Amino acid sequence: MRNGEVSYWWQARGLPPRRPALPGGAEADVCIVGAGYTGLWTAYYLSRADPGLRIIVLEAAFAGFGASGRNGGWVTAALPGSRARYARHPGGADGVRELERNLRDTVDEVARVCAAEGIDAGLAKGGTLTVATSAAQDARLRRRLEHERSWGDDAQVVRYLNRDELAGRVRVAGAVGALYSPHCARLQPASLVAGLAEVVARSGVLLYEGTPVTGISARRARTPAGEVRARHVLRCTEGFTAAIPGQRRTLLPMNSAMVITGPLGEEAWKSIGWESAETIGDEAHAYMYAQRTPDGRIALGGRGVPYRFGSGLDVDGGVPPSTVAQLGRILRRMFPAAVEGGIGHAWCGVLGVPRDWCAAVTLDPRTGLGGAGGYSGHGVAAANLAGRTLADLVRGVPSPLTTLPWVGHRSPRWEPEPARWAGVRGLYALYRTADRLESAGRSPRTSVLARAGDLISGIPH
Ligand SMILES: Cc1cc2nc3c(=O)[nH]c(=O)nc-3n(C[C@H](O)[C@H](O)[C@H](O)COP(=O)(O)OP(=O)(O)OC[C@H]3O[C@@H](n4cnc5c(N)ncnc54)[C@H](O)[C@@H]3O)c2cc1C
Numbered sequence: 001m002r003n004g005e006v007s008y009w010w011q012a013r014g015l016p017p018r019r020p021a022l023p024g025g026a027e028a029d030v031c032i033v034g035a036g037y038t039g040l041w042t043a044y045y046l047s048r049a050d051p052g053l054r055i056i057v058l059e060a061a062f063a064g065f066g067a068s069g070r071n072g073g074w075v076t077a078a079l080p081g082s083r084a085r086y087a088r089h090p091g092g093a094d095g096v097r098e099l100e101r102n103l104r105d106t107v108d109e110v111a112r113v114c115a116a117e118g119i120d121a122g123l124a125k126g127g128t129l130t131v132a133t134s135a136a137q138d139a140r141l142r143r144r145l146e147h148e149r150s151w152g153d154d155a156q157v158v159r160y161l162n163r164d165e166l167a168g169r170v171r172v173a174g175a176v177g178a179l180y181s182p183h184c185a186r187l188q189p190a191s192l193v194a195g196l197a198e199v200v201a202r203s204g205v206l207l208y209e210g211t212p213v214t215g216i217s218a219r220r221a222r223t224p225a226g227e228v229r230a231r232h233v234l235r236c237t238e239g240f241t242a243a244i245p246g247q248r249r250t251l252l253p254m255n256s257a258m259v260i261t262g263p264l265g266e267e268a269w270k271s272i273g274w275e276s277a278e279t280i281g282d283e284a285h286a287y288m289y290a291q292r293t294p295d296g297r298i299a300l301g302g303r304g305v306p307y308r309f310g311s312g313l314d315v316d317g318g319v320p321p322s323t324v325a326q327l328g329r330i331l332r333r334m335f336p337a338a339v340e341g342g343i344g345h346a347w348c349g350v351l352g353v354p355r356d357w358c359a360a361v362t363l364d365p366r367t368g369l370g371g372a373g374g375y376s377g378h379g380v381a382a383a384n385l386a387g388r389t390l391a392d393l394v395r396g397v398p399s400p401l402t403t404l405p406w407v408g409h410r411s412p413r414w415e416p417e418p419a420r421w422a423g424v425r426g427l428y429a430l431y432r433t434a435d436r437l438e439s440a441g442r443s444p445r446t447s448v449l450a451r452a453g454d455l456i457s458g459i460p461h
Contacts, residue, residue, distance in 0.1 A: 001343050004318035007070040008260045008299070008345035009190035016194055018062055019201070022208040025226030028056040030394055031233045033213045033221055035059035036068035037380065038372050039236035040196040041387025042394075044113075047203045049391055055205045056228055058221060060212035060240070064193030067239055070317060070349035071380060072258065072289045072301045074279045075110050076128060077103040077183035080378040081358030081406065083151060089405035097152060099404045104157070104183045106381040109388075110192075111185060119195030121187040122294040126277030128184035131166065131175050133334070136438040137283035138176040144283075145179060157181060170274040172334050186279050186291040189380070215245050218367035232363070232394050235371035238379065239350030242311035249413040251352035251374055252420065253311050257304030257319050258348065259327045261341030263296045268337040284438075285431035288330050298338050300331050304348055307424040310417055317347035351377045354411035361386045361407050363393040370394070374411065 005011050030046060032039040035057050043055050059065070079086075079100055086096045111123050132138035141160070148158050158181040161169070166178045201207045215222040221233050237244065239253040264272075274280075274292050281289040290300040304323035308314075324346045332339055354360070354374035359382060363370030370393065372386035373379070389401040401407075414420050 001324070002345040003324070004314075004316045004347055005345075006065065006317050007190065007347040007349070008258070009073075009188055010064070010069050011345065013188070013190055013194065016062060016197075019207055019209040021210040022056075022058060022223055022225045022228070026056060026206075026228050028054040028206075028228060028230040029232070030055045031221045031228045031230035032057045032236055033216065033234065033371075034066070034236035034238070034240070035063035035197060035207060035209070036066045036236065036238060037193060037196070037383035038238065038386055039234070040193065040200050041384045042234060042236065042372070042390045043200045043205045043207075044196060044203075045388050045391035046394060047200065047205050049395060051204065056230065057200070057205060057207045058211045058213050058223060058228065059207065059209045062209045063197035063207065064190055067349045067351050067379065068193040068383075069190040070258070070347060071189045071256075072279070072299065073187045073189045073291050073380070074128065074289060075107050075123065075185040075187055075381045076279070076378055077107055077181070077381060078378045079103065080375040080382045082356070085356055085358050086405040086409070089409070091403060091405050093151075095403070095405040098400070099406060102385055102401070102404065103381055106385045107183055107185055110187075110381060110384050114187075114192070114195070117195065117199045119192060119199065121189075121191040121195060123185050123187040123192075124277035124294070125182075125185040126279070127180055127182040128279045128281070129161070129166065129170065130179040130281050130283055131172050131334075132177050132283050133172065133174045134438045135176065135441070140283050141177060141179050157183065167273070169276065169278060170280060171272055172280070173336055174333070180278075184279050186277050187380075188293070213244065216369065218369060230368070232368045232370060234363075234390060234394075235369070236373065237371075238352035238373040238375070240313070241352060241373070243313075248311065249416065249420075251354055252307065252414050252424070253313060253350035254307060254353045254377070254424075255303070255305050255314065255348055255350055256301055256377060257323045257327060257346065258299060258301035259324060259331065259343045259346045260293070260299040261297045261331070261338050262344045264298070264338060264341045268340055269296065271337040272335055282334070284435045286428060286435055288327075288334075297341065297344070298331065298335060300327060302327050302330060303428060306428045307421060309421045313350060314348050317349060319346045319348045323348070351375065351379065353377075355414050356411045358409055358411055359386070359406050360409040360411065361389045361393070361404075362409075363390065
């Protein structure tokens with residue numbers, strides 16, 4: 001089994017040759033820090049809207065080194081944050097519905113650009129299933145459905161599938177029921193980010209790799225090679241943000257880990273079903289997520305070690321054996337027929353979590369500083385919408401996107417260490433205990449445990 005090496009997705013397509021580093025000081029109209037989806041989508045839409053703009057992207061490692069080259073490949077319309085919190089914005093509940101409608105459209109926008117630009121990322125829109133594998137999970141699904149309906153989401157957005165209806169799509173061992181939403185696609189994440197980087201670089205954006213930004217201030221980004229001066233400096237560094245001076249408590253780098261099987265044979269797929277590229281998650285508190293890859297593997301992820309003291313990062317995606325074993329158990333429990341494929345590769349990465357779990361798109365016209373992120377694990381589609389929004393903000397073009405409730409949203413800062421570490425570790429200990437008790441058929445007390453965890457963490461529901 002391979003471990004780390006950034007991700008299976010990168011190993012499968014081969015790591016790209018490195019682009020040159022920033023040779024020295026430079027000037028630009030827009031300087032983007034970080035070449036993941038957020039930075040690259042922003043550069044893409046800016047260069048399309050105004051080909052005359054001088055845009056520089058500075059990337060510490062290589063385009064797609066971060067979560068964008070390691071994720072579960074769900075292009076999901078899930079809201080990265082809490083409806084109730086976004087509804088405090090002047091746009092109120094209607095603004096939240098508008099943000100959610102835009103996220104649903106974004107799934108198709110990502111597909112449109114892939115087709116238009118010839119990016120072959122294996123994108124297939126099969127919707128998403130949230131599966132309940134215990135009575136307690138099923139009760140949560142039904143409550144969640146009621147909540148969706150109370151916000152006006154009808155059966156076109158999300159609907160309940162009973163055990164048989166679910167089995168007609170995918171046979172998940174022990175499943176009781178599921179929610180289905182058509183607004184999700186799966187893709188090969190590294191192929192999307194690699195394709196985007198090529199398109200952006202071809203359109204005249206200067207993309208420098210191996211160039212860590214060591215400080216950001218009004219109209220300036222500092223690097224070891226020199227300073228980039230720009231009218232706008234956009235921070236698009238998501239789970240890596242804490243390492244930038246002054247940003248230690250802005251976004252918590254939450255770890256997520258994945259495993260992937262070898263290709264499964266015809267018999268295994270016959271017993272599992274799963275012919276329509278749905279993404280699959282469960283309703284556990286420490287939830288899992290999975291996709292069937294175009295070449296017939298199952299890629300499955302979950303939390304693993306949730307957080308490293310002092311906002312520490314993994315080394316090139318390396319995963320501890322205990323996490324691999326934990327994800328392997330979930331895989332075997334839900335898809336017993338997948339055992340034949342074994343686990344071919346394991347890796348992990350960091351996502352950015354704000355203290356209130358709500359993403360933000362910001363631009364301060366006074367300082368020219370801005371950025372987007374804090375998607376809390378729902379960033380594949382959201383980064384596209386954020387990129388389009390940042391492009392409008394930078395160009396000073398009022399648009400329906402620039403009034404969405406996540407624009408200018410401010411999250412509180414995280415607690416200093418060791419409270420942050422103890423809080424996140426404690427939260428996941430509560431979640432895992434609740435999940436264990438629920439699987440054993442004991443539910444009422446577990447909800448109390450999990451709700452206590454939610455209250456401590458500020459996780460929205
Ligand atoms: C294992 C895993 C699974 C996930 N699964 C899903 C999923 O299925 N669906 C979903 O919607 N979301 C998922 N996410 C989250 C999603 O991948 C992210 O929200 C999204 O990729 C964020 O993109 P980004 O460009 O903002 O950040 P990143 O992709 O992390 O990019 C940030 C970039 O900035 C660079 N950088 C950092 N610091 C500096 C610096 N100082 N100077 C220069 N460059 C710097 C990094 O090297 C990196 O390339 C997952 C995340 C992980 C880790």
